[in-house]
Amino acid sequence: MPRDTMDTTDQERIGSLTDRRTLLKTAGGVGIVGLAGCVSTTDDDDDDGSGADDGSDDGGSGGDDDQDVYEIGMVDSLTGSLADFGERNQRALELALADINEVGVRGGELDVIVEDSESESQGGVAAAQKLVNQDNVPFLIGAVGSGVSLSIYESVIQGTDVVQLSQNSTGLGLTEFPGLLRMSPSGRTQSVALADIIAEDGYDEVAVTYINDEFGESLFDAFAEAYDGEIVYESSHDGEQASYGSLVSEMNGSGTDAWLCITYQQEFATMVTNMFESGYEPQLYGADSNRGDTVLANTPQGSMDGMKLVEPAAPEGQENYQAFAADFEAEFGESPTAWSAFSYDCAVTAALSIQAADEFTGRALGEVVRDVTRPEGEEVFTYEEAHAILDDGGTADDIDYQGVSGPIDFDENGDPRGSLVVFEVRDHDYEAIEFRES
Structure with a gap:
């Protein structure tokens, strides 16, 4: 939302958030991992991807309640053909973790260990094996490509208690696997x-x-x-x-x-x-995967003018999305996309599941992950609002988290609700021309 339309509360919130992130950036090598305790991006140089550890059967040990840090995993496209999605996902994740850890999770903080799928199924499986079998994460956000998400589920997650929630996959085949949740609607x-x-x-x-x-x-x-x-x-x-x-x-x-x-x-x-x-x-x-800065930068001027594309729409009239977009623009100098909003909501949904669950295990998280977004509870639009209800003795059934990506409400197949925006390429740029309900 434009700065001249923000109320005082919005301005104070964004100013506080920006000051906090400025502190993180100027704290030398400690950065986000040391101060915010949030994003740990690692490589696989010491991992053969074999999944030799035996931690996957019980969905990750996760540790005791009231611990200092609750670690979950994320497989994202940091490189490869879907890296444009991954870049915005990581930026949204940074914002989500700042909002989450300002409030706290079960007396501690949320830490996300991020691994690169390289936008390929083989890389995604290796990354998920490392997160599940070595890091013992009970909750896995991933992945971007639908084929990558399915490969991870079938090769690593299926048969365990680990919760998998894809941030950006729209392939129709995911609907056939109810244990594989996704934040973005079906294609x-x-x-x-x-x-x-x-x-x-x-x-x-x-x-x-x-x-x-x-x-x-x-x-x-x-x-x-x-x-x-x-x-x-x-x-x-x-x-x-x-x-x-x-x-x-x-x-x-x-x-x-x-x-x-x-x-x-x-x-x-x-x-x-x-x-x-x-x-x-x-x-x-x-479709959605055709649009991005990579396409504009690597095609001749005017070569796509008149093209029409469709992709999931962000709820631009919703106040929590407007606050998220303002934070994103203030921090990164560009507007977010619906895909960024999906990544943000994955992190918040994970944090709410941890707060609502009886214990920090995949089995316990799986019992509440759908409930924290279902319409039976009280509508809440921020992590802070939802946390307050849970911290006051409420259960997962008492909250209905309305994401910055819109109402979520996972159905029996793990699919959310959603709407679409139609873009047209004009003067070698994307312009939204229409919204359609899905």
Whole structure:
């Protein structure tokens, strides 16, 4: 929200938060880990990814109540094709932990050990094995890519009591695993919206390409089911290719002007460059993973103008989102995205689960993680409000955390509620043009 519209309370809160973070940054090498006790980013140089430790069966020992630090894990895309998401996730995590640890968790602080998936399933599994089997975390936030989240669940989490909550995965396949929770809504809503938008724009034919993984395949299947027109060309593609020249040539040969690309930022930037260099000027459409600074920076000026994309929407009219956005802009000099809000809410949901649970174990956290966001309780919009109820003897059933990403309310499949925003590329930038309920 613009600074000239903030009330005194908002300004004092943001000023206090900024002063606190300035102190952290100027405290030499101690930084966030030493003072805030929050984000511990490690590497795997001493880990073979074998998961040799036996701590996973009981969901992590977690230690006793009223301990100084409660450690959970996070697998994020710090590098690779989804690193734009990871960067904003980490910034949102920093804000969440500052808000959480200002209040406290069961008399202590929340610490998140962050590992890099490298935006790949193999890297994600190795990172999760390290967190679960060596660090014994009972709660794991992760991951960004849907295929990465599913690989982690099937290879590491399934059969244990560890709670997994994905921050950014939208693949439809996650719905089939109720034990795998996610903060971002299913991509089915995006596929249906894209089918509607393409038809509304007057196209009864479309050429489609999709990334060859669970995310791409599931969103394409949902699109094909929802689209009333004819898909005159469809082809999957592998990731991280140096060129997609042959692919875009085939799409151009299909004879239709409407092209839907369901892929990731790095791959899409290459496709757009290939299109531009070949002189092709299709009407482009895309899903959430097509949008990002990486795409703008690595494509020719004007090469995407007119493109339409859909992605989960942030509740911009909600006061707690406005406060979060103001904090984010003050700290990092840019606006957050809905994906940032999902990451923030993952950390807050984890902290509320720890506060509400009988003990710090995966089994106990799993019993309350859904309840702290369900509508049976009193609506609360900040961690501080929810903590006050729990600290006064309330239970998970007594609170309904309304996230900065909007109402969460995990259903029986671990999926949340959500809405969508439609973007159009204008002057080589993204402009929100419409909101749609999912």
